[in-house]
Amino acid sequence: MRQMTKEDLFQVMDPEGQADLAAIEGISEADRMKMYRLMMFTRLWNTKALSLQRQGRLGTLASVRGQEASNVGMGLALGPDDWFCPAFREYGAMFTRGAQPVKLFQYWGGDERGAAPPENSHMLPVCITVGSHLCHAVGIAMGAKIRGDKIAVMSSSGDGSTSQGDFHESLNFAGVYKLPVVFVIQNNHWAISVPLHQQTATETISQKAAAYGINGERVDGNDVFAVYLTVKRLLDLARSEHKPSLIEMVTYRMDDHTTSDDASRYRTEEMIGPWRAKDPVDRLRKFLIANHGWDDNKEAELQAELTAQVEKSVQDYEALPLPHPTEMFDHMYAEMPWHLLEQKDRMLKRLGETAR
Amino acid sequence: MRQMTKEDLFQVMDPEGQADLAAIEGISEADRMKMYRLMMFTRLWNTKALSLQRQGRLGTLASVRGQEASNVGMGLALGPDDWFCPAFREYGAMFTRGAQPVKLFQYWGGDERGAAPPENSHMLPVCITVGSHLCHAVGIAMGAKIRGDKIAVMSSSGDGSTSQGDFHESLNFAGVYKLPVVFVIQNNHWAISVPLHQQTATETISQKAAAYGINGERVDGNDVFAVYLTVKRLLDLARSEHKPSLIEMVTYRMDDHTTSDDASRYRTEEMIGPWRAKDPVDRLRKFLIANHGWDDNKEAELQAELTAQVEKSVQDYEALPLPHPTEMFDHMYAEMPWHLLEQKDRMLKRLGETAR
Amino acid sequence: MARLSMVEAINVTLHELMARDERIVVLGEDVGKDGGVFRATVGLLDKFGPMRVIDTPLAESCIVGSAIGMAVYGMRPVAEIQFEGFMFKAYDQVYSHASRLRRRSQGVYGVPLVIRAPYGAGVRALEHHSDAPEALFAHVPGLKVVIPATPSDAKGLLTSSIEDPDTVIFLEPKRLYRLFKEEVPEGDYRVPLGEARVVQEGDDATIVTYGGMVSVCERAAQHVASEGVSAEVIDLRTVWPFDIDAITKSVTKTGRLIICHEAPRSLGVGAEIAAQVAEKCLLSLQAPIVRVTGNDVIPPLSKLEEYNYPDSEQVVRAIHETVQF
Amino acid sequence: MARLSMVEAINVTLHELMARDERIVVLGEDVGKDGGVFRATVGLLDKFGPMRVIDTPLAESCIVGSAIGMAVYGMRPVAEIQFEGFMFKAYDQVYSHASRLRRRSQGVYGVPLVIRAPYGAGVRALEHHSDAPEALFAHVPGLKVVIPATPSDAKGLLTSSIEDPDTVIFLEPKRLYRLFKEEVPEGDYRVPLGEARVVQEGDDATIVTYGGMVSVCERAAQHVASEGVSAEVIDLRTVWPFDIDAITKSVTKTGRLIICHEAPRSLGVGAEIAAQVAEKCLLSLQAPIVRVTGNDVIPPLSKLEEYNYPDSEQVVRAIHETVQF
């Protein structure tokens, strides 16, 4: 088996939007439009979220700008019964699974109730402890295999997550048990201030698959078609042959790590520059213009429509009633034990209320 | 880079004791004799320890039988200033670092005082939590690199340890920082009842090096010359060029996992059979007979001498005074805090003694 | 009813529950072919096959992490950690996820997971094989901690733990695994979580204990009985959230409290019991609260092992102390 | 003396100590080029270079594990865990090794390691960024736990921690990082570990607290002072092993005890304080011991954050309760 190098990079659409049409034959025009719509929506929602944060109307939050293709492409590749285990920078993928924009605002605005995954989304809530949810993806895949359910499971996490012990243990389990699971790594080249080459001494992330006897692939993460085709193919392989995969999405974090971060402390404009030309949204737009009669009018119309959706979700968010302070006791256990009842009661007394 | 397969196995002496004499030129006759002596001593000590355990004179303990070559070979390859971080089945390697047989009896007999590493042995005490000491090896190597000390560090652990998150994090650190560290894996094919193929889906352990951008090698662990030459070469590389390595020693656990285990529950005589013919001690003896005039008389003499040493250490062990109950408070902190003083005092009262 | 040791009772319970609930899956190191290093899972692999009795790689974090995933998927995983001292490799999965996913998902997912581990000292074992870390789980919001003291309770509590919708850390005192046998109810048998057992009634002092210390305290109570002192012995069974009513009721009656556990003293479960009593029934107290516990040390190896954990003599002394105060 | 915030004081301390002791090495995620997510390590990389200020891969277990190795090798590592909620990935290294290697090697090796982490709630952060897990370290035999409440103490305690021959878990209340500045002694400055600080003397009730709750309790004490109630406020500083003499001395004087911490109530440090007092000075107690603490919940996100941790009003109420008992 040959080891992957940096030269291995699956791409079907170049930064100019020129695509290998034969390769993408299986993606209908409607699906291509859906991809664009979701990517654009993700970008607009993300932009809005950043601006709300600056105004103090949202809390700390991680921008997904630059990673819309890898997000939307992998999300759309999932089947309805497949499971998805996201990290914390996957709004685009979450939208493909039916996540409500208002709920995301609610959660990142500091209200846990926004974290509830939509009914039947087969999606875990956001995972913030880097890498640890890969084990959960493995467990879901074990459950599916035990039950004989023909589904696949996909996790998503960053290049930084590949340094965690849980990454290793998860991929090893997947290899040993031949699980229907696909581990997607969003290689956006940074883990806060740590660049990829200080995260690992390997040339690629996909080559790490060799340590687990599983399949490793390396994809242009800014090419939504390449992302979609690869993830779909490997999810199929997982579902039908119980072959697990590690997929490296080569992309870039265009913004600060989060709104609490100031990336200028550790990276220069020269580093980002080359990636601007590879923008995933622009790339797909160019393709649509060349191949599907997309134009400025349609663009303006779409943006207006999606912007209105985003604005509506902001209004809905801001109209949400505050959680009652005792909400913090909810869902700690299926049934509230005495010590929490006591503490809840104390809280109510503090608030001058009586037991609810 | 080509991926290692099962066919890759460095050997310079075959199971019949026939060696590539050119390859072992650099190992003097005295060194060869020393290897044999230490391997034989390890085997005799180990046999005695197992029998003491059966008689209730020692506690639970893990037999090293079958792994004497990989133990002694790697131990002798270390330079005097190098560091060694063992797991729990490395008596042979520990003897090469000056470990006192009586101390090992003391420790495995249930008295912590036996765990004290010999002065200047640059050896950590036994590590029982599988895989976790690989991080310590990394840290020692970081310390050495920071200080500019020209030393190398070696850890030893089992095939089972490669499934642990700490294995992964350690090898990744070693790759990223280019540390003078060599991770030796004793692939004895079992982690208690779990055979290698249920531990990992890879064909070899050495191929896991590819996930860290470090050097991986695969060695016949029952060939003491191959072990010694490889470890020495890679320790040199670590010391002089800060190149870390992962070395897989292919060997076999000939006995039960520990004295608490009954391997007949999960492995058959047929599985062990082929490995009897590869015995590392017999192999070296055949070599010595063929090349250095070793004979039955010399063998009998050596065995008598070493057996007497072992017996002496048993006597010394059994003559050791029991630890005083308050010994458990020693070395918990450099200076005993009030709560331990209080507890120690309570213990003395319980014993009817007054403060010491 | 059959006479069973605790480890047999656990084994029988797993057999029975797995037979009647397909969702139950057992996983861990050496739980399959080997039947577990203490034989707690023996026979399960033959009966239920490798899909439901899973020998895992040597990786505690993913044993627990994957069990969490299975639980979310609707299974009822019972994960074995080979010894309590190795639970810390999985601590993040327990602390950050098992205890939190219900709330993080706002009740959409639960984690009905049982993590079993042999627990405590008393079998002359190696380092990391004699620890008593229950407090480190009890302090984590969202968890339950159970420690049985008899074979019957082991069955009844394990059943309730596996049926519980939340994560239960189920610690099995090694010293009791084979110490004695007793009649264990056959078939369906539950001991509800959160309910203590009054092992012996008494009026002069309350002894709150659990796990391997229950019989130690029982013996102490019998000893002082011969001196005319009547001590009430309470076995918590569920170590957290413990049965506060049983404790306060008894202390209100006796006015004296002795707490006994083998775990390190400081910030142990005993500290919380003392704090609750000092808050809820201080005025009933006629003597200082006494804790008889393991020391704040690394549990010593066999040569000193017995000196670290409480014995009946110490408990007797503590009873004398409080009663004569 | 310079007026510094707590995070500045920590930064200055690291600068000064690293300049005078070559053995000190700082490592962690984003501690180098970025200067730390809270800027605690800013400037160190430029001054001391990448050999002593080490940006690590994203792997907490090996951050602590490798720091242990460095400590054994004779360095004085100061490991930063980016947020307290991520310490659990390294928990096994702390529990099984940092706290044990001295004894395991019979004193041949020690682990003079400081693990720094931003700690606690109050900065409207994400999940895992507002936890208060000190009890989970205090219960582990062999560790010390330190939580400063002022910039000067941060300097003095960090200095003592780095010079200490054993492992110290050094938790830095995020809410205090920039809350206020004060004059911080320049140059060599030590606050000995294990010594509490009497923040305010008083006769009617004792309030034992630490970290971010110290100023909350101080305000409460000032409030009740205006009502003629004199409360003594004790800042533990070293949370474990805490200054037992300071506590018992004060409680013996006042007869009333309030304990305040933001960490979850059950099995928290407060439980141990209560247990110690219930054992050592029960007869001095004129009222039940009251704990004012965080709840046994996942620290809520920003919208409810302030409702979870104690505020001065609650402490005032607790003082009233005990004084009027």
Ligand SMILES: Cc1ncc(C[n+]2csc(CCOP(=O)(O)OP(=O)(O)O)c2C)c(N)n1
């Ligand atoms: C276990 C853990 N350690 C530290 C952090 C703090 N942290 C949040 S995101 C991040 C970097 C993550 O990098 P990567 O995995 O590449 O994902 P990205 O942020 O680039 O999407 C760090 C260190 C965390 N969330 N979890």
Ligand SMILES: Cc1ncc(C[n+]2csc(CCOP(=O)(O)OP(=O)(O)O)c2C)c(N)n1
């Ligand atoms: C973290 C951890 N989990 C479980 C154990 C129990 N245990 C002791 S040895 C062992 C198997 C180790 O296998 P391997 O690493 O191959 O070493 P070997 O015993 O073959 O020398 C296990 C599971 C342990 N010591 N540490």
Ligand SMILES: [Mg+2]
């Ligand atoms: Mg990244």
Ligand SMILES: [Mg+2]
């Ligand atoms: Mg092995």
